[in-house]
Amino acid sequence: xxxxxxxxxxxxxxxxxxxxxxxxxxxxxxxxxxxxxxxxxxxxxxxxxxxxxxxxxxxxxxxxxxxxxxxxxxxxxxxxxxxxxxxxxxxxxxxxxxxxxxxxxxxxxxxxxxxxxxxxxxxxxxxxxxxxxxxxxxx
Amino acid sequence: xxxxxxxxxxxxxxxxxxxxxxxxxxxxxxxxxxxxxxxxxxxxxxxxxxxxxxxxxxxxxxxxxxxxxxxxxxxxxxxxxxxxxxxxxxxxxxxxxxxxxxxxxxxxxxxxxx
Numbered sequence: 001x002x003x004x005x006x007x008x009x010x011x012x013x014x015x016x017x018x019x020x021x022x023x024x025x026x027x028x029x030x031x032x033x034x035x036x037x038x039x040x041x042x043x044x045x046x047x048x049x050x051x052x053x054x055x056x057x058x059x060x061x062x063x064x065x066x067x068x069x070x071x072x073x074x075x076x077x078x079x080x081x082x083x084x085x086x087x088x089x090x091x092x093x094x095x096x097x098x099x100x101x102x103x104x105x106x107x108x109x110x111x112x113x114x115x116x117x118x119x120x121x122x123x124x125x126x127x128x129x130x131x132x133x134x135x136x137x138x139x
Numbered sequence: 140x141x142x143x144x145x146x147x148x149x150x151x152x153x154x155x156x157x158x159x160x161x162x163x164x165x166x167x168x169x170x171x172x173x174x175x176x177x178x179x180x181x182x183x184x185x186x187x188x189x190x191x192x193x194x195x196x197x198x199x200x201x202x203x204x205x206x207x208x209x210x211x212x213x214x215x216x217x218x219x220x221x222x223x224x225x226x227x228x229x230x231x232x233x234x235x236x237x238x239x240x241x242x243x244x245x246x247x248x249x250x251x252x253x
Contacts, residue, residue: 084216091223098190098227102234109241116248 032074033083040067040086043093047100055103056096063092163205164214170222174198177225180232187232194224 044063052060070085177183178191201217245251 080213084212087220088216088223091220091227095223095227095230098230098234102230102237105234105237105241109237109244112241112244112248112251115251116244119248119250 030079030083032077032079033070033086034074036083036086036090037067037070037074040070040089040093043090043097047093047097050097051100051104052093052096054100056099059092059096059099063089063096066092164211164218166215166222167201167205167218170198170201170218170225173222174225177229182236183228183232186235187228190224190228190231194221194228197221197224 040063044060044067047056047060047063066085066089070082070089073079073082073085174194177194183191197217198221201214201221204217205214
């Protein structure tokens with residue numbers, strides 16, 4: 001029967017044992033997706049300050065709901081789920097913002113087109129009138 | 140008898156492993172088709188190149204996850220993100236095209252801007 005190892009050696013064994021037990025656990029648990037959630041929060045805020053409330057309500061609502069779910073999953077330490085929800089909230093907020101900006105630009109272009117037509121309707125009779133006056137003078 | 144049963148088992152295992160390896164969510168095909176459609180448009184390429192690049196990267200990530208047998212939820216999630224990125228590229232291109240049209244109208248009618 002061998003004698004027990006000296007105390008420092010036993011401590012080292014215990015330390016290694018603890019390390020080997022905790023290492024796989026540390027590897028298996030994903031990190032808390034704090035950055036993903038912060039990015040999604042910023043994107044939702046940005047979309048809300050733009051025209052998304054008016055032009056992209058559905059996308060914005062879905063994005064907000066996913067962000068709420070992501071925060072809940074984070075609190076429950078369901079980190080993988082929290083990351084996925086935060087990433088989906090982010091892309092939906094970006095889509096909401098892009099949709100709103102695009103809708104505003106289309107509206108602006110249509111408005112410019114209508115104003116240009118109105119202007120032509122005002123100017124053309126004057127031009128024709130001007131042309132007739134010129135003809136009368138020259139004859 | 141035992142031998143034929145064993146080879147039957149082996150064949151079943153092979154078939155099931157092949158089935159697992161080739162399982163591809165139908166939504167990934169949809170995402171791929173949507174990206175092809177959006178990226179084949181010259182206007183989108185020209186007006187939303189950066190967004191299109193992000194859509195391509197997102198789709199590749201989803202394809203790789205699926206091919207490497209990643210968790211089904213992860214593949215579904217990446218596929219969803221890829222589809223949204225293709226939509227963003229399309230929407231951005233429409234907005235930029237509208238902006239160009241508006242600028243053209245204003246150039247032709249300088250008094251509009253007054």
